[in-house]
Amino acid sequence: MGKNRTDGLARRDLLKTSTALGILSSAPLTAAAQTSSPPSPARATPAHASAPIERDEHDPDTTAPSHVFDRPGSDYMVDVIKALGIEYVAANCGSSFRSLQESITVYGENRAPEYLTCLHEEASAAMAHGYSKVAGKPMAILAHNTVGLQHASMAIFNAYCDRAPMLIFAGNTLDATQRRGGAEWYHSDSDPAAFIRGFIKWDDNPVSLAHFAESTARAYRIAMTAPMGPAVISIDKKLQEAPSSRSGEPALPRFPQSIQPSADPAALDTVARMLVEAASPVLLADRLTRTQAGLNNLVALAELLQAPVVCPGGSPLTFPQLHALNQSDDGRRVIAAADVIVGLEMIDLWSSLNRLVDGPVPQTRRIARADAKVASIGMADVFIRGGAQTFQRYQEVDLAIAADAETALPYLLEAVRRRLPRARQSSFNARGQRFAEAKRRRIEQYWSDARYGWDGSPISTPRLAYEVWKAIEHKDWSLTHAPRAFTDFWDKRLPYHDLGRSGGSGVGYGAPASVGAALANKALGRFSVTIQPDGDLMFSPGVLWTAAHHKIPLLSVMHNNRAYHQEVMHLQRMACEHNRGIDACTIGTTLDNPFIDYAKLAQSMGVYAEGPITDPAELPAALRRAVAIVERGEPALLDVVTQPR
Amino acid sequence: MKTKLIALSFLMSAAAMPAAADEPNVENGRNVYQATGCWQCHGYGGQGGSVGPRVGPSPLPLGVFTDYLREPTGTMPRYSERVLSDEDIADLHAFLASLPPADAGPARGSTPPMRPSRTR
Numbered sequence: 001m002g003k004n005r006t007d008g009l010a011r012r013d014l015l016k017t018s019t020a021l022g023i024l025s026s027a028p029l030t031a032a033a034q035t036s037s038p039p040s041p042a043r044a045t046p047a048h049a050s051a052p053i054e055r056d057e058h059d060p061d062t063t064a065p066s067h068v069f070d071r072p073g074s075d076y077m078v079d080v081i082k083a084l085g086i087e088y089v090a091a092n093c094g095s096s097f098r099s100l101q102e103s104i105t106v107y108g109e110n111r112a113p114e115y116l117t118c119l120h121e122e123a124s125a126a127m128a129h130g131y132s133k134v135a136g137k138p139m140a141i142l143a144h145n146t147v148g149l150q151h152a153s154m155a156i157f158n159a160y161c162d163r164a165p166m167l168i169f170a171g172n173t174l175d176a177t178q179r180r181g182g183a184e185w186y187h188s189d190s191d192p193a194a195f196i197r198g199f200i201k202w203d204d205n206p207v208s209l210a211h212f213a214e215s216t217a218r219a220y221r222i223a224m225t226a227p228m229g230p231a232v233i234s235i236d237k238k239l240q241e242a243p244s245s246r247s248g249e250p251a252l253p254r255f256p257q258s259i260q261p262s263a264d265p266a267a268l269d270t271v272a273r274m275l276v277e278a279a280s281p282v283l284l285a286d287r288l289t290r291t292q293a294g295l296n297n298l299v300a301l302a303e304l305l306q307a308p309v310v311c312p313g314g315s316p317l318t319f320p321q322l323h324a325l326n327q328s329d330d331g332r333r334v335i336a337a338a339d340v341i342v343g344l345e346m347i348d349l350w351s352s353l354n355r356l357v358d359g360p361v362p363q364t365r366r367i368a369r370a371d372a373k374v375a376s377i378g379m380a381d382v383f384i385r386g387g388a389q390t391f392q393r394y395q396e397v398d399l400a401i402a403a404d405a406e407t408a409l410p411y412l413l414e415a416v417r418r419r420l421p422r423a424r425q426s427s428f429n430a431r432g433q434r435f436a437e438a439k440r441r442r443i444e445q446y447w448s449d450a451r452y453g454w455d456g457s458p459i460s461t462p463r464l465a466y467e468v469w470k471a472i473e474h475k476d477w478s479l480t481h482a483p484r485a486f487t488d489f490w491d492k493r494l495p496y497h498d499l500g501r502s503g504g505s506g507v508g509y510g511a512p513a514s515v516g517a518a519l520a521n522k523a524l525g526r527f528s529v530t531i532q533p534d535g536d537l538m539f540s541p542g543v544l545w546t547a548a549h550h551k552i553p554l555l556s557v558m559h560n561n562r563a564y565h566q567e568v569m570h571l572q573r574m575a576c577e578h579n580r581g582i583d584a585c586t587i588g589t590t591l592d593n594p595f596i597d598y599a600k601l602a603q604s605m606g607v608y609a610e611g612p613i614t615d616p617a618e619l620p621a622a623l624r625r626a627v628a629i630v631e632r633g634e635p636a637l638l639d640v641v642t643q644p645r
Numbered sequence: 646m647k648t649k650l651i652a653l654s655f656l657m658s659a660a661a662m663p664a665a666a667d668e669p670n671v672e673n674g675r676n677v678y679q680a681t682g683c684w685q686c687h688g689y690g691g692q693g694g695s696v697g698p699r700v701g702p703s704p705l706p707l708g709v710f711t712d713y714l715r716e717p718t719g720t721m722p723r724y725s726e727r728v729l730s731d732e733d734i735a736d737l738h739a740f741l742a743s744l745p746p747a748d749a750g751p752a753r754g755s756t757p758p759m760r761p762s763r764t765r
Binding site for chain 1: 680681684686688689690691692694695696697701720722723724725727728746747748750751755756757758759760761764
């Protein structure tokens, strides 16, 4: 990207030239503009531009007083955003935030925050979602209040479900007498965040710059306090565009550092006693770890007890994937045998302890023992809003501790250490050995089963996962997104080795969230890779252009199965239940006739791409070429035609 | 005499017909596998995937296989006789049994191993 000219001369040149072109009216210029130097020859004034402007007194655009001034309110907004350490704002440009956009790119010199050009607001929000999982802090997005927020709403919902912080600045014109005709009315709302309030943490509608500063700092703190999530600040057009002056502006907010809520020590001691005294304890962990320290603490707790850990799919990595005590791939059996179950930031504890068997009359089956003691530590009970059913079915527990489990974990670990009976250590170790042996067998079985169809076409999903693994295993890599279970046998050890899935299961998350995560990984020198489903990509394919434009290195390997296969099975189930032929289940669920050429799609937007690749023997070389492109700092896409799932 | 021979020949053919029908038809089994969308979870080659297990080339015994299709215990749809006849299931079973054996697969030692648990 070219560097913006933000020095006084550039601004003065613009003013001078603009005046000469008749763009600006005869309103008084600032001192800086009045002392500007003559225009350069390259900016010679067209002859016709010297003619006086004919004013139409019935046209409000030409009769309204015009202003030229040095400091709009939006410059102060940029200072506030900078004070909060926001590095990026993602946006599809819109007139309701035109002043803030100009202030970010010119006054703010387009650095921290840098403006990211997005082709759809859903991509803006999903990029912010993915970025937060790596950076551990929010990205901001800009959107028109009504039409922009509606576009963004799906990705905001995903972020809310996934507990991802995000700052959303929504352009609005609250004063009805100040709205231009037409679109500006449609883009205004008297209650700007009303239609997304069910899945954001907080919103406000500031009416002064002081109010903006306080509310933005408050929004940041709320977004970053567990359970994290999106917060919305409406940015009024008048507030952005009206003149301001440094001397009259409020002080900038201090950076709002948040310490997450921990648990009552006595309650943690009770949980420690339950775990130590149990014959078969199990730790369930969902949205538990945000940091390496959190993951390390869970490993230490599990190893201290030699207790199995089960992580329901979807969260970023909470426990090393191939660790002997990671029993997620046999979770139901492990839970069924447990006498003490401790849930850590479980979003859906019920579905781990029970299951609902799908059918015309769904049936409930208990998985956990009826006499199993259950405790939970997490923020789920303070996470419930409005109508969005993000809280899942109610699960009775013996002890519910409302606290941020990652923050409470070191204290739980210490309480377990204090209570650990040395006499039982050998039985604990024997327990661990049993789980290790079971895990080892399952890993062997997986790779043994993977041999079937290994050389077949379309390419099997284990073969795809294996070849991608071999291409990245010696790098400092980060898996930004992948379909469920694809990479369960990768050696994921660090939190960024798997950033989890969307949270709300809203299709269209994978591609833009991966670009956002890759942006954050780029600053850390990490190699970003995603297994990209075809259906997901088509929700916001324009994000490929954003990746190319901003030179965001990301390896996208398509899981192109040419259908929405999960939905195929739902239709099969319905057809079987309705006791009739199931040969029409591909109608509306398959992406064929014609096939989509994802390589050409990516190439059209400046992304290096190859494919469609149908022969697994061609994969390693194609991956080597694509990896080289990504290591050069650019995105690359391989369209790989695969088995369905 | 000629009439008797024709009649006998017809009877012999008729007697042979059930035996021929009992022979499972692998090609029809392949069509059934495609038409009923088994590949959706179990892969185009029956090799299994991230959702469904491998179903070939050594499927469950035909009786168990049929019972499971009629009354599955997992997330698989329930296939009634009207949707999938016993004959089609037998053909499907034969098709799965005819699938090729495993390939060589990943090179030995090239897949990531288990990480041991540290003990005190």
